[in-house]
Amino acid sequence: MNWWPYEKFSIISPLNPEEVRLRLTEQVSPAFTGSFFEQLTNRYPTPFKGYVNISEFKIEPVVVGRNSFIPFIKGRVEFAETGSCLYITMAMHQEIEYIIIGMAAFLMVAGFGGWIHSSMSDRFDPLSITPFGMLVFIYLIMIYGFNSESNSCKSFLLELLEGDYER
Template sequence: MKYLPAEDITFQSKLKESELIQRLENSIEPVKAFRFGLFNRKDTKPYQGKIVEHSFNISRIINYRNSFLPQISGSIENTFTGSLIRVKMRLHVVVIIFLCIWGAIMGGVCILFLSQAFGSTDFDPMMLIPLGMLVVFYVVIMLAFKYESKQSIADLQSLFEAEIIN
């Protein structure tokens, strides 16, 4: 998953499941439709989402727009020494669908342009623009997702008083 906008992390904490659930509840607000401009208060909690039994689905509350903000899902399991927290960070489904459609279109255009560029004797550097767009597209997605996921990992590690075991 190193080359995709996704993270699978397992935390190990000495705290029990009930304590971790309580800490999560103290850090999570219900999801709101509008969280920008006049609708965003300064006294918000760091995350929005919900907890169901020993599982949670959350995302960070940010004061700017980032379509590549990780959607965090996780589960908490009791162990003899504390708890294991398994966390998955993924892009929002709508964003994934858009990226797949845009990537397929640009990939097709790129293949078309490259086949024409290498099929003729005159090489035009302008034919490489779609390939450059695909590379920039990938780099922007990865940088935006990894920036947000690193902050969420640090937040969760602190919240759970945990260490990452994989």
């Protein structure tokens, strides 16, 4: 389990880099740039959106509606003795990370403020530590959501590219 929504790994595939690129291209549609409400409906015939170049790709899974925890997948393809090697990085979208960091900062300030106020009044108020509980809850949801989405993406990529993790 990852403790932060970020993951780096490598896949070794028996396919040559051109075959890898072709297989990825078949599964990736260009990103749709319509309005917010148009993006709520699935307009993609493929499981991923983004782009695939000769030696690199930037993709993300397609979901109906909104899901803040889908990983943004960047990778590059290199020639290897047995076929090709893909170096992949999965992370949450930066905007979502900024929002979560902002919420965490606010909850920590509120939690410490409540804790200091509670300790200065010489009586413990359980309500004063509620922001810390909220912080833990948000963290657990973020980690669970990201890990479940990234695991399904990894399985799909491994199956698509007939690969295995680099050891």
